[in-house]
Amino acid sequence: MNKSLNQNHILMRLQRIVQRDPFQAFLFLLPAVIIIFSFSYYPILSIFNLSFFKWENLSPERTFIGFQNYINLFQNPRFWNSMKVTSIYTVSVTTISIFIGLILSVVVNIKQLFLKSFWRSLFFLPIVTPTVAAAMVWRLLFNSSVGYANKFLAIFQIQGPNWLADKQWALFAIVLLGIWKRIGFNLILYLAALQSIPDEYYESAMVDGANRYKRFQHITFPLLRPTTIMLAMLGIIDSFLVFDQVMVLTRGGPINTTEVIGWYMYNNAFSFLKMGYGASISVVIFIIIAVLTILQWRFVGFGSAEQE
């Protein structure tokens, strides 16, 4: 009692200080501002700065070369290839995982469903599994001689490919892992949205004689639209930054067919130690993600699903 009074008292005094003197308010914010600037904004600005230098092997010399890193980047077919690969990955993973997530959420939401929470945890499990660990398992699954993928196909008399070294199938394998990782997230958000739709809508539709499919088409689907848009935007942003599974499964190969932009940046910056060039790739990724994020704010608002 006494304690909460005391706390209230302090809060009110703080409020008074802030109103009276904005400078003092700023001082209160300072600790947070210092931390955000030194650990977020300063590194980001340094990357922009670094992208104008030729700096290799962490050597003491750094040469200012203006936009040369960007010119080299935009003239390099491997960069455009990585953009293409990343786009294919992003579009496939986002659309397919939203589609499957939606269907599964409707199924899991059925009231009579047996072992409801078991299914929910099952589909959510991939999200809490570290990607690297999951990718190690998938690497075994896709192993051409001992992997279960090919053993499964062999049941149907199909000779499975050497998945991770096949130009046609390597990216497919990576996309499959991406979808598997993402379904659970989509499922949970759809489930939350589904459960916020009042039962009355369905009841009155049933009175009007709408069947299950009509109810989905005219009630569920339109009311899920904001969630769908948000999941699409988040999915695109998240998939564009794909890295872990490529590193574990294919390292960008065969040839360059799975070389996503994140791996291309990592390789240049941290294996080849071309820091300036790597920084310029980071800047390009940064700009693309920034644009997507701004689009997301415009479509779905600054926050998340709740703001519809």
Added chain:
Amino acid sequence: MKKISLVPFILILITAFLFTACASPPAEETSAVVEEAPAVVEEAEEATEEETEEMAEPVKLTFWNNWDNVNMEVMNELVAKFNAEHPGIEVENVFQPYGEMMTLLQTNIAGGTPPDIAAADLIFLPQLVATSGIEPLTDYIADYDVDDFYPLLSGYDVIDGERYAFPVSTNNMQLIWNKDLFEGAGLAPDVPPTTWEEMKDMAVACQDLDNGVVGFEFYTQPVGEGITWQFQVWLWANGGEFLTADNSAAAFNTAEGVEALAYVSDMLQGNGSQAGEWGLFGEQKACMQLDGSWLFGYRSGAPFDWGIAAVPAPDGGTTASNVGGEHIFIFKDGEHKEAAWEFVKYITSTDVQIEWDTKTGFLPVRASVGDNAEYLTWVEETESRMLPFVEGMPFAHTRPATPKYNEVSDAFSREIQAALLGDLTAEEAMANAEAAVNAVLAP
């Protein structure tokens, strides 16, 4: 009234204190490298310190390396022996995982907090020297018997006329074959192939592709140094070269190079082999493969009978091999470089090297070990299968010493993989690889 304004200042003071307490600002922004150096374990050696009757406190040195398991135990013994023999110096042996060694070294060089001594994979050395953080040894080695080291290895450590390191451990690759599978396929179990032709015939005879058994296991995926380092053996055996002598351009796109790639690629199209993930040999699904002298660590207890032989030679070629291993160096920013050099001398000395090699299975880095009767008797008596590795050393090659090696290797592996997987001919893949590698090496 005025009292109130103290609150924010206290907050600021606390923040400021936290900042000064936890961060010494880096000398330079060092890119967004994620790993942080693990705090070097603080010495808890107060007791020993008091025991020593030396009036001066011993100089403390930190030695980083990536030797684990048995190798680490042996190195701990050797370090303890050094500390006992040198009361004024106290070396601490610190293990760093292989995969993080390069990142840790670079961030610590850039941050001005390197260890005193480190031993790392030889291919890292050119990139490390380019950071300017490594101490040139030219002034230290006047009274040191540099010529006793195998030039193949010690030559790698000379960059632009300056010596930066010494080899401390080495290994190479030879042919390992599964005698049980040979016998099962009707081949003489104790007769390994000696020529490329024999190797291919035996591989074809031994393969059973329907059951996933290949005659010879080649490294085909994923792209990267694994492909490059294994293929270089065939390239060198056939008389090819990887880069020009000054490391300024590709040198592999020659008749010899194309022939080597065609030989391997042809076998991979079902003629003794097929592409797949590495690791078949251990599962008894490959009759032969190339593997390094470190294999004794995991093959000694294999549930099948195996032997080691020299890498088969092509018509008109020789056997060949590729060497790995660690080289030891000291840092410019170190405070006690003379003491660090004492340790380098100790650990590379003949006696210590003999103990090191016999206890770990590493191969000799200097002639006085390789020719040493005691060492050779040990090989003969304990593991005669090691002999092909020891004898293969004169035929071994090192990968080019250039800071661009990682990028060259990556580009090369991507292009030749197309031939290994049967998508392009050897000629086409070699031409593409040449263009890609030259683009990397262009100034």
